[in-house]
Amino acid sequence: MNIAWKEIRKNKVRFMILGSIIFLVSLLTFIISGLANGLSQDNASLINNLPNGQFYMTKDAEGSYNLSRIDQSIQHRVLSEQKNAVAFSMQMGFINDDANKQRSVTFFTSTHSNIFENVKKGEIVLDSSLKNEGIRIGDTLTNNQFRRKFIVKAFVNQKKFSHAPVAFINMDDYKEIFGAKDMQLLYIPGADSDQKFAGLQTLSKKRFLNTIPSYKAEQMSLNMIVLFLVVISGMLFAIFFYMMNVQKIGLYGILKAIGLKTSTLFKMMWTQMIIITFIALALSAVLSQVFNLIAPEGMPFHLTPETTILLSLVFIVIGFLGATLSGFQIKKVEPMQAIQQGEM
Numbered sequence: 202m203n204i205a206w207k208e209i210r211k212n213k214v215r216f217m218i219l220g221s222i223i224f225l226v227s228l229l230t231f232i233i234s235g236l237a238n239g240l241s242q243d244n245a246s247l248i249n250n251l252p253n254g255q256f257y258m259t260k261d262a263e264g265s266y267n268l269s270r271i272d273q274s275i276q277h278r279v280l281s282e283q284k285n286a287v288a289f290s291m292q293m294g295f296i297n298d299d300a301n302k303q304r305s306v307t308f309f310t311s312t313h314s315n316i317f318e319n320v321k322k323g324e325i326v327l328d329s330s331l332k333n334e335g336i337r338i339g340d341t342l343t344n345n346q347f348r349r350k351f352i353v354k355a356f357v358n359q360k361k362f363s364h365a366p367v368a369f370i371n372m373d374d375y376k377e378i379f380g381a382k383d384m385q386l387l388y389i390p391g392a393d394s395d396q397k398f399a400g401l402q403t404l405s406k407k408r409f410l411n412t413i414p415s416y417k418a419e420q421m422s423l424n425m426i427v428l429f430l431v432v433i434s435g436m437l438f439a440i441f442f443y444m445m446n447v448q449k450i451g452l453y454g455i456l457k458a459i460g461l462k463t464s465t466l467f468k469m470m471w472t473q474m475i476i477i478t479f480i481a482l483a484l485s486a487v488l489s490q491v492f493n494l495i496a497p498e499g500m501p502f503h504l505t506p507e508t509t510i511l512l513s514l515v516f517i518v519i520g521f522l523g524a525t526l527s528g529f530q531i532k533k534v535e536p537m538q539a540i541q542q543g544e545m
Contacts, residue, residue, distance in 0.1 A: 231489035235504030237423035254390035287314035288384035310375035325351035328366035438523030
């Protein structure tokens with residue numbers, strides 16, 4: 202520890218350069234991870250916030266919930282057998298306010314449950330993001346396919362689907378707008394994949410999220426960027442410590458000649474890696490959390506402390522592996538040969 206710290210103090214510029222690179226790479230990783238989580242919430246917070254369970258759609262829908270139609274006899278049997286089961290449907294649409302300004306929403310309806318909002322005829326419950334656009338409780342809203350007017354009864358937080366705020370409406374109102382007789386999906390919270398029903402396809406929450414247009418593409422692209430940044434950080438560690446070790450071959454030879462063990466040299470290198478990484482990650486983690494607090498309200502950014510800690514641990518592991526791989530040359534150093542090379 203003492204030797205490692207003395208070398209850091211002696212070669213401040215070198216280690217500051219490495220620390221700065223790790224700081225920037227980790228900060229960028231935290232920011233992109235926050236954007237990925239934010240887009241996930243903006244795209245499907247309605248589903249993301251549900252407890253784990255199983256979704257069911259018709260097999261002939263081929264994974265597209267828009268094409269799924271649950272037979273009413275099957276729906277009745279499942280709802281009667283499964284206490285917490287719920288059937289629901291959702292479709293993209295538009296609402297118009299008193300000023301006839303049109304806004305895109307996802308109309309949502311379900312059978313009575315404790316999971317989703319239960320709405321009476323003529324009422325509508327909206328995602329709170331529409332409150333920022335001037336809509337208030339008691340306002341009347343219209344839809345071109347709806348003969349009457351909706352009255353805004355309440356707002357709910359984090360209820361979006363396909364990047365649109367969710368509008369909860371009564372089942373009869375939904376059928377009038379879209380002319381649909383059957384529900385699209387069944388959901389059983391806490392169920393496992395062993396529960397199967399004739400003619401229905403079983404989907405976990407993760408698999409169902411991937412049926413949402415754009416969700417899989419968004420998440421895959423951003424997660425690939427995060428993965429590459431983590432790999433790049435590991436390569437930076439390996440390259441930096443490799444170059445450092447090449448320059449210190451003679452020093453390692455002398456230290457080995459006076460009886461210093463290879464394991465001690467490795468510990469010195471690991472200590473330097475931990476010190477530099479910890480400082481860089483601490484700074485980037487603090488800044489990313491500050492950005493999480495001050496990010497504009499409309500920006501889809503969501504970075505939890507748990508995600509920050511997990512990514513930090515990943516960086517530490519990658520840094521450890523990168524430094525260790527570069528340090529295998531220390532094990533091969535022969536004292537006399539290294540000293541002679543140093544003299545040359």
